[in-house]
Amino acid sequence: MIYLFLANGFEEIEALAPLDLLxxxxxxxxxxxxxxxxxxxxxxxxxxxxxxxxxxxxAKPEMLILPGGMPGSKNLDxxxxxxxxxxxxxxxxxxxxxxxxxxxxxGKRGYLEGKKATCFPGFEEFLKGAEIAPAGVRVVxxxxxxxxxGMGVAxxxxxxxxxxxxxxxxxxxxxxxxxxx
Numbered sequence: 001m002i003y004l005f006l007a008n009g010f011e012e013i014e015a016l017a018p019l020d021l022l023x024x025x026x027x028x029x030x031x032x033x034x035x036x037x038x039x040x041x042x043x044x045x046x047x048x049x050x051x052x053x054x055x056x057x058x059a060k061p062e063m064l065i066l067p068g069g070m071p072g073s074k075n076l077d078x079x080x081x082x083x084x085x086x087x088x089x090x091x092x093x094x095x096x097x098x099x100x101x102x103x104x105x106x107g108k109r110g111y112l113e114g115k116k117a118t119c120f121p122g123f124e125e126f127l128k129g130a131e132i133a134p135a136g137v138r139v140v141x142x143x144x145x146x147x148x149x150g151m152g153v154a155x156x157x158x159x160x161x162x163x164x165x166x167x168x169x170x171x172x173x174x175x176x177x178x179x180x181x
Contacts, residue, residue: 001058002027002165003085004065006049007034007076011069012041013151014099018065018158025162025174029065032056034079042069053081060092061085063165068100068120068150077105086111095164099148099157103127106145115142120150155180 004019015031022029033039033049040046064085066076076082082105089096090111098106103119104126106112113129118140124132133140138153139160140146146164148157159180163171175181 001061002029002063002065003056003058003061004029004031004067005034005076005079005082005085006031006039006047006067007072007079008040009042009069009075010039010067010072011100011151012043012045012047013154014069014102014148014157015041015047015065015067017154018067018097018099018161021155021158021162021174021178022165024178025166025170027162027165032081032085034075034081042072053079056081056085058085059088061089061094063095063097063161064089065161066098066102066105068098068102070101073101073104076102077108083109093144095144095146095161097146097157097161099154100150103130103147106147112145112147115145116140117142117145117147118149119147 031049037049037052100120107127117130118133139148159171
């Protein structure tokens with residue numbers, strides 16, 4: 001199962017574009033609301049999560065996705081549910097994906113140690129042990145970790161998630177279908 005965590009203050013496009021692309025590619029993606037099931041994004045857009053965090057129980061997810069935004073990333077960082085989910089996912093070899101400010105959640109916990117990564121400019125200090133991608137690198141995949149720079153690359157990030165799970169040809173086909181090339 002693929003889970004996308006939403007916390008109040010999340011960057012709407014960073015969550016919804018990858019969610020849409022993964023579902024178009026045929027994946028079942030469940031959104032998890034940190035703090036409830038109705039989550040309000042950084043720009044006032046309310047999103048009904050598929051489940052509140054209290055219902056999250058998967059010890060072996062296939063992928064966890066953390067959208068950025070502020071204070072959404074901070075709220076994800078402070079969530080015990082997110083922390084527990086990341087520990088289980090990492091222990092079981094799941095993909096960990098984060099965009100914008102959210103790679104800090106991975107970095108602060110050591111999941112980026114020895115990995116290439118990117119984030120929104122100004123959050124690099126939180127990417128503990130990571131090799132920071134050069135400026136202009138928008139999406140980075142290093143093994144089972146996928147990071148992206150910010151809202152403007154949300155579609156590219158979503159396509160990278162599809163490519164990781166289903167292969168480059170599936171991502172290329174979807175890219176053409178949604179006119180993202």
